[in-house]
Amino acid sequence: MDLPAEPQIRWILRTTATLLDLGAEPVRGLIQPNGDFFPDTFDASPRAAAAVLARVQEHAALADTKIALNIITPEGEARAGGGCSSGACATPSTGNGEKFERVTLLADGGYLVSVAAAELRHPVVLTTAFVRAISFIFLTEAGAWESLQPRDREPAIDLAAILLGFGVLVANGSYIYAKGCGGVQVHSATRMPVDEVTLALAIFCRLHQIPDRTAMRHLELTPRAHFEESAVWTASNTSLLKLLRDDPARIAADGYDLSESRSWLARVLGIGVRRAPTLDDELVAFERSLPQGRPRTPALSQNPAQKAKLAELRALVDESLES
Structure with missing residues (x-):
């Protein structure tokens, strides 16, 4: 699996430094798609969807934010999601097949999160939609949304979600296998592609x-493969990643170099790291610098300085081998 291109890696690092400064930190650690974090039974009903949204909202430390859930049906019927203590309750809505805003800011300062009824049948799609919605609300509440460049806003939603602890959910939502009449297809519920999402994770x-x-542990096959490659890269760039907290201004200014990915064994043995030249290297380089096309011994006899340098290098090599 390939890593993202260098410009995208630098964008991820630069935007990560910005979001960390704005408080994009996990409250519950790394959120996993299991019963420890989502203990409610999911039966694809509006009430179950409201419970999932409430859990995501809680894990992002936004439980006090007023959020309502709106389920859009193709028939235009209202779907009630049931009550919940967090305020993530469904409100009536009609669906006309047109695109809709995922999150709407309400006049009272709250938010309306909308999902299509069809999304309730796909837990990964639904969870990813909720995570991205909550991430957008975080960016808005933190005052970051307007400060972002328009082209960066949608991918920044994914990145903020990862930094809030939802990286595994976002990664699985970035590469979804779907079986259809034409065979297996791949869909994505994120704006960042899977290689960028897993690097951020x-x-x-x-x-x-x-x-x-x-x-x-809970990554699907393709995101897992990408993550393994990304983990090797991060292990090869530990000093660089420390700058995200220690010197974010340097990250913002692109004042750093990226190291290539090296496996654990290569890092231990020093494989792939440019070593300092040895005496043998200097000797070989010196001999290569001598004039070509004529015997070297006469050439040395005509240049005492070169002859002395070569003798010194040979003596040092011999001494090193004997010790």
Whole structure:
């Protein structure tokens, strides 16, 4: 699996530094799609969807924010989601097949999160939609949305969600296999592609000292493969990742170099790292610098300085081999 292109890696690092400064930190650690974080029974009903939204809202420390759930049906019928203590309750709405806003800011300062009724049948799609909606609300409440460049806003929603602890859910939502009449197709419920999402997840794990195996435990096949490659890259760039907290201005200014990915064994053995030249290297380089096309011994006899330098290097090599 390939890593993102360097411009995208730098964008991820630069935007991560900005979001960290705005408080994009996990409250519940790394959120996993299991019963520990989502204990409610899910039966694809509006009430079950409201419970999932309430859990996501709670895990992002936004439980006090007024949020309502709106389920859009193709028939134009109202669907009630039932009550919930967090305020994530469904309100009537009609669906006419047109695109709709995922999140709407209400006049009272609250938010309306809308999902299509068809999304209730796909837990990964639904959960990803809720995570991105809550991430947008976080960016809005933190005052970051308007400060972002318009082209960066949608991918920043994914990145903020990852930094809030929802990286595994976002990664699984970035690469979804769907079977249809034409065979297996791949869909994405995110704006960032899977390679960028998993790199951001690997950076998150490194920042918060979360073992890679913990993140991989609930990753689907393709996101898992991408994450494994990303984890190798982050392990090869630990000093760089420290700058995200220690010197975010340097990250923002792109004042750093990226290191290539090297496996654990390569890092231990020093494989792939440019070493300092040895005496043998200097000797070879010196001999290569001598004039070509004529015998070297006469050439040395005509240049005492070169002859002395070569003798000195040979003596040092011999001494090194004998010691």
